[in-house]
Amino acid sequence: MSFLHASAQEWAEDHSLAADVRFGRLESIAFQRHPEIYRWFGVDGSSAAERASRPAPSASGRALVWLTAVIAIIGIVAPVGAVAALGGDRFNFFRMDAENSVPLAGVLFIIAALTQLVVLVLWIVRGARWDALVTGIVVVAVIFSGFGLFAMPNSAAYDDFTGWEPWYPAVIASFVISLVSAIAMFARFRVRAPEAVADEPAAPPAVDAVSAAGAAIAALPAAERAAILSDRDNALEILHSRGILDEATLERALGHDLGTLFLLDDSPSGGTR
Structure with missing residues (x-):
């Protein structure tokens, strides 16, 4: 597991007041039991999925x-x-x-x-x-x-x-x-081990990501989809109540379909107060 919070709501409660919101991260946490889904949620989702797929130390x-x-x-x-x-x-x-x-x-x-x-x-x-x-x-x-x-x-x-x-x-x-x-x-003072530079995971094209994520989300049980949506939306409300999201951004985020919140990260006003 690559997440420190059990739910998106917990993450929202701990979110720094000085940092911008990464919506792909928020929704990835809401979907944290499904890396095959949140891997489509932009750079944040693909990075989290890559970490989750790493094998544990033998x-x-x-x-x-x-x-x-x-x-x-x-x-x-x-x-x-x-x-x-x-x-x-x-x-x-x-x-x-x-x-x-x-x-x-x-x-x-x-x-x-x-x-x-x-x-x-x-x-x-x-x-x-x-x-x-x-x-x-x-x-x-x-x-x-x-x-x-x-x-x-x-x-x-x-x-x-x-x-x-x-x-x-x-x-x-x-x-x-x-x-x-x-x-x-x-x-051998000058002979150093090469520094490992992790390649930044490339986010899939938005159109393909939305389509793939939507198909995977549709396959989930309705009750689980409802619980994830509730966790996501409650997290957005918490961020708004703490003054991290302004009213307009909150409304835009709540209007996004489940699995598409990461699209706000690429918008000019995404994550602003």
């Missing part, structure tokens, strides 16, 4: 978004957490012996290195284009992995912990992978 697409978010969070949290474990020990922000902080930091740097590798591969697969968010994640990893190069041996020396060497390659790997990634991404 389960795989949503899963990819969640996976990307998780990777981004891990890519930042892992190196920051590793340095926090080492730095807290070194500067007494909290007390953690090196025999505990160094292995913890080592595991986090392993996770950071693997995450940065995944980020780099995904970035290349997706075209190696500039992405500020991805680059920011990598830069954070470079900075904190760089801190880790000094923090791990210093923290170990502070507590006379000699078992830090097996964990140090993880720090180096995290730093090297993130540094290479950062250099590659900044080198």
Whole structure:
């Protein structure tokens, strides 16, 4: 559904006092259960029908978004957490012996290195284009992995912990992978994803639109046609009562057959007070 209002009357009640009325939009909302009909209501109707026809995001697409978010969070949290474990020990922000902080930091740097590798591969697969968010994640990893190069041996020396060497390659790997990634991404700074420019849906010729809409409306049950007409006309009355439509425009709009209100959008005085 591409409409935020359940009826044309609700739309009229919320309509801005400063904006002109788009009659095709109003009648499209009244017909919102029938995109095969309101698609004929000028530019507003065809645009709304095009939005309504777009497929909903697939389960795989949503899963990819969640996976990307998780990777981004891990890519930042892992190196920051590793340095926090080492730095807290070194500067007494909290007390953690090196025999505990160094292995913890080592595991986090392993996770950071693997995450940065995944980020780099995904970035290349997706075209190696500039992405500020991805680059920011990598830069954070470079900075904190760089801190880790000094923090791990210093923290170990502070507590006379000699078992830090097996964990140090993880720090180096995290730093090297993130540094290479950062250099590659900044080198591609001018390579941007093409901006998607949506083509404005072309409104069908008015004569054809009126004919096609009229035939589709005639096929609706009489009770439904009456309910839609009532919703449309009540919305027009609401716009008039709020001072958005003047008396002459209201009379012209009420005189239009169901499904032809969009023709007022192309008239010189359509939507004026």
